[in-house]
Amino acid sequence: MQTNYDIQKGQLIDIKQINKHIFHLKIQSSDFEKMEYIPGFTLNIFLGDYTIFPDLETRKYSIWNYEPIHQIIDVAICTFSKGKGANWVRTLKNDDIIYFEPPKGKLLADDSADYYYLIGDVTSLSHLYEINRNLSLHKKVFSFIYAYNQRDIFPDLDGSFPFDHYIINPLVPEVVKQKISVLEPQIDGNGIAYILGEPKTVVVLYDYFKNEKNWDTKKLKAKPFWK
Ligand SMILES: Cc1cc2nc3c(=O)[nH]c(=O)nc-3n(C[C@H](O)[C@H](O)[C@H](O)COP(=O)(O)OP(=O)(O)OC[C@H]3O[C@@H](n4cnc5c(N)ncnc54)[C@H](O)[C@@H]3O)c2cc1C
Structure with missing residues (x-):
């Protein structure tokens, strides 16, 4: 309280x-x-x-x-x-x-990595736009926004659509994981992954990065956006 x-x-x-x-x-x-x-x-x-x-x-x-x-x-x-x-x-x-309440947060922009995964649903899109705008321009970004419907995707504040979108309906977390594993490029250096949005998808992707890609969990900024 x-x-x-x-x-x-x-x-x-x-x-x-x-x-x-x-x-x-x-x-x-x-x-x-x-x-x-x-x-x-x-x-x-x-x-x-x-x-x-x-x-x-x-x-x-x-x-x-x-x-x-x-x-x-x-x-x-x-x-x-x-x-x-x-x-x-x-x-x-x-x-x-x-x-x-006074604004605060944990899923903060962190410019220290060489490359980024920005993954989320429409509910987390504004958060990912803000992170993306605040990374240095030369940083490599792999983006994956999943949505039920193309018309749900809204642009960033400047009218741009900087992310790649995928319509996945019905949403099956394993399908999101599979598509990411096929599409993701091989990038050298240290990465940070922001994994936000639909709770079951966040859990499946967190496990994928941790157990299959062997990422250090400190590099995973994962958060289900609702219960
Ligand atoms: C760090 C963080 C940042 C967030 N940022 C945003 C933001 O920028 N914009 C925003 O809209 N929300 C954001 N959320 C989510 C927000 O806090 C609410 O949880 C969400 O909007 C649902 O609240 P509600 O009262 O509308 O529905 P609730 O009464 O909490 O939920 C009703 C039902 O809807 C389901 N549900 C809840 N959210 C969704 C959804 N998005 N899609 C489908 N089903 C859902 C729930 O499982 C529940 O069964 C954020 C959450 C977190 C943790």
Whole structure:
């Protein structure tokens, strides 16, 4: 349970539905000035007015971009789940006040490797875009975004589609693994793999990197995005 002291707030300055299942939010907050931002941070948002309902549930959303001059962050919220967070985002309007815990994170951009695997589903796409934009330009990236439907894939904030996408419907984690093992190039040097998104796929891919490719688990930044 948080104390009041830990809770920050911001104003929803823009909200757009960018495709059938994704809302793009821009949140402005002077509280962001206190943050020592590292790409890969997430925002744990209260699903409503914390001042009236302090026991409200929270949901974690990745910071898609942080613009420090005007203290504005972007997030992309998916509605595939039809759960509480998905229902909450549909109620929001411009100028609403959003309550959240101080941003932080574990799946941070780490520029220390020679090459990267960026693997995830549509829910983790904004997170992977932010990591990708914050790697040095010369780093080699193998990307694999799996989706149920082509129209669910949304571009990065500059309109670009820097990742390779694969439509896998129904989603079978073993199929994702097989496709990756066929497509992945042989790259020399040290790698880091970000493996995010659908829980069963994350587990299968984590085991693949650890047991079949013999990767050191310190190089695996793996996280199921829901339960
Ligand atoms: C580090 C981290 C970063 C995250 N970043 C983002 C983000 O940027 N954007 C975002 O939308 N979410 C993100 N999430 C997931 C988010 O926190 C919620 O768990 C998710 O959106 C579902 O919440 P909900 O309340 O809508 O559904 P819930 O009520 O939690 O779940 C309802 C049902 O839907 C299923 N479900 C949940 N999510 C999905 C999904 N995406 N696709 C299909 N089925 C699902 C659940 O298994 C459950 O059965 C992140 C999670 C983590 C751990």
